Amino acid sequence: MKVLVINCGSSSLKYQLIDTENDIVLAKGLCERIGIDGSNFEYRTNNGQKISKLTEMKDHKDAVSVVLAALTDSQTGVITSLDEVDAVGHRVVHGGEHFKKAVVVDDEVIKAIEDVSDLAPLHNPGAITGIRACRELMSSLPHVAVFDTAFHQTMESEAYLYAIPYEYYEKYRIRRYGFHGTSHEYVSDRTAQILGKKKEELKIIVCHLGNGASISAVKNGKCVDTSMGLTPLEGLIMGTRSGDIDPAVITYIMEKEDLTAKEVIDILNKKSGVLGMTGISSDFRDILKAVNEGNEKAKMTLKAYALRVAKYIGAYAAAMNGVDAISFTAGIGENNFVIRRMISEYLTFLGAQLDDEKNENGSDERIISKDGSKPVLLVVPTNEELSIAMQTVELVK
Numbered sequence: 001m002k003v004l005v006i007n008c009g010s011s012s013l014k015y016q017l018i019d020t021e022n023d024i025v026l027a028k029g030l031c032e033r034i035g036i037d038g039s040n041f042e043y044r045t046n047n048g049q050k051i052s053k054l055t056e057m058k059d060h061k062d063a064v065s066v067v068l069a070a071l072t073d074s075q076t077g078v079i080t081s082l083d084e085v086d087a088v089g090h091r092v093v094h095g096g097e098h099f100k101k102a103v104v105v106d107d108e109v110i111k112a113i114e115d116v117s118d119l120a121p122l123h124n125p126g127a128i129t130g131i132r133a134c135r136e137l138m139s140s141l142p143h144v145a146v147f148d149t150a151f152h153q154t155m156e157s158e159a160y161l162y163a164i165p166y167e168y169y170e171k172y173r174i175r176r177y178g179f180h181g182t183s184h185e186y187v188s189d190r191t192a193q194i195l196g197k198k199k200e201e202l203k204i205i206v207c208h209l210g211n212g213a214s215i216s217a218v219k220n221g222k223c224v225d226t227s228m229g230l231t232p233l234e235g236l237i238m239g240t241r242s243g244d245i246d247p248a249v250i251t252y253i254m255e256k257e258d259l260t261a262k263e264v265i266d267i268l269n270k271k272s273g274v275l276g277m278t279g280i281s282s283d284f285r286d287i288l289k290a291v292n293e294g295n296e297k298a299k300m301t302l303k304a305y306a307l308r309v310a311k312y313i314g315a316y317a318a319a320m321n322g323v324d325a326i327s328f329t330a331g332i333g334e335n336n337f338v339i340r341r342m343i344s345e346y347l348t349f350l351g352a353q354l355d356d357e358k359n360e361n362g363s364d365e366r367i368i369s370k371d372g373s374k375p376v377l378l379v380v381p382t383n384e385e386l387s388i389a390m391q392t393v394e395l396v397k
């Protein structure tokens with residue numbers, strides 16, 4: 001089947017057209033600055049040429065039209081008509097407690113996504129606009145919504161409840177939801193396949209270390225705990241996000257700097273993490289360069305980053321009463337062997353033995369621990385788009 005995967009942000013739209021029988025990406029691209037002056041469309045043509053052009057897109061419907069025109073362009077497109085597309089898979093960040101798995105979109109589903117939008121005000125409205133535009137322009141196709149939160153809905157209350165008055169959960173559904181669920185599910189499934197075992201027999205910790213970062217404990221194929229919370233701010237140290245802090249830090253900064261709560265949360269989201277700690281960059285390549293040049297703040301930040309990940313791994317090994325495999329994924333987890341080594345140094349008490357040779361060489365899916373290491377350490381590149389496409393196929397075939 002050919003599935004068009006759509007990932008809408010508030011002013012952006014990323015897409016991939018995937019041939020799911022052969023796991024081939026037929027086309028991909030990105031619309032940016034939708035509804036803002038200078039909107040831009042970036043994509044590859046059927047012969048691999050990269051095009052980037054200013055294209056007026058006043059809303060997401062314009063963006064979808066631009067994408068469909070590029071896909072079916074008689075000279076440079078990859079398909080001759082939209083009839084070749086079998087279904088559309090939409091990434092939706094927040095499904096609240098309502099969505100425990102992917103669903104075929106209808107009017108009721110859109111209403112339910114709208115109902116949980118105040119839990120993800122920066123993300124869900126863009127997704128809804130994108131779904132509406134796609135349904136209008138491709139009305140004969142089935143549309144499927146795949147939620148970042150859905151995989152984590154198997155958590156029990158002891159993992160998802162915060163220790164705050166229970167009435168806030170009852171009134172406002174304040175709880176841990178977790179994000180990057182599509183990635184955690186895909187990587188934990190692949191980990192089981194690589195090990196040649198059934199996922200129902202494994203305890204796996206997935207470390208999704210990208211610009212946003214989260215970690216999850218997956219026992220017998222089900223998520224039992226994850227580090228992100230009500231919003232994607234909790235947990236690990238990230239590119240620009242603080243991850244866990246004492247909540248009292250917020251009021252303390254508010255008083256000292258005469259800021260509002262919203263302004264401080266903005267600082268925790270956009271000016272903290274490795275960017276805030278180093279004052280250099282949110283990009284780990286820049287941080288590693290600074291470490292190599294002897295920058296002390298960069299060294300301290302890297303150590304803090306690795307310690308935070310290791311502490312979560314320890315906690316999740318306890319939460320599952322053991323761990324068979326630990327998989328690293330996303331930009332940093334897949335590419336940065338220094339971080340993987342620093343984290344692994346904390347894990348020898350569990351029995352993990354990193355193989356430096358395997359850790360430092362290779363860029364693909366692989367085991368990076370020594371033979372006999374338990375837990376097994378792995379690098380498993382994530383592929384959220386393929387996962388969305390596969391879940392779409394499951395629902396519509």
Ligand code: AMP
Pocket residue numbers: 209210211212239282283284285286330331332335336
């Ligand atoms: P993501 O959000 O998954 O795209 O990950 C982005 C992060 O991955 C950034 O901090 C990048 O510095 C990091 N990253 C990507 N490629 C590399 C690489 N080859 N070496 C080190 N870090 C990388």
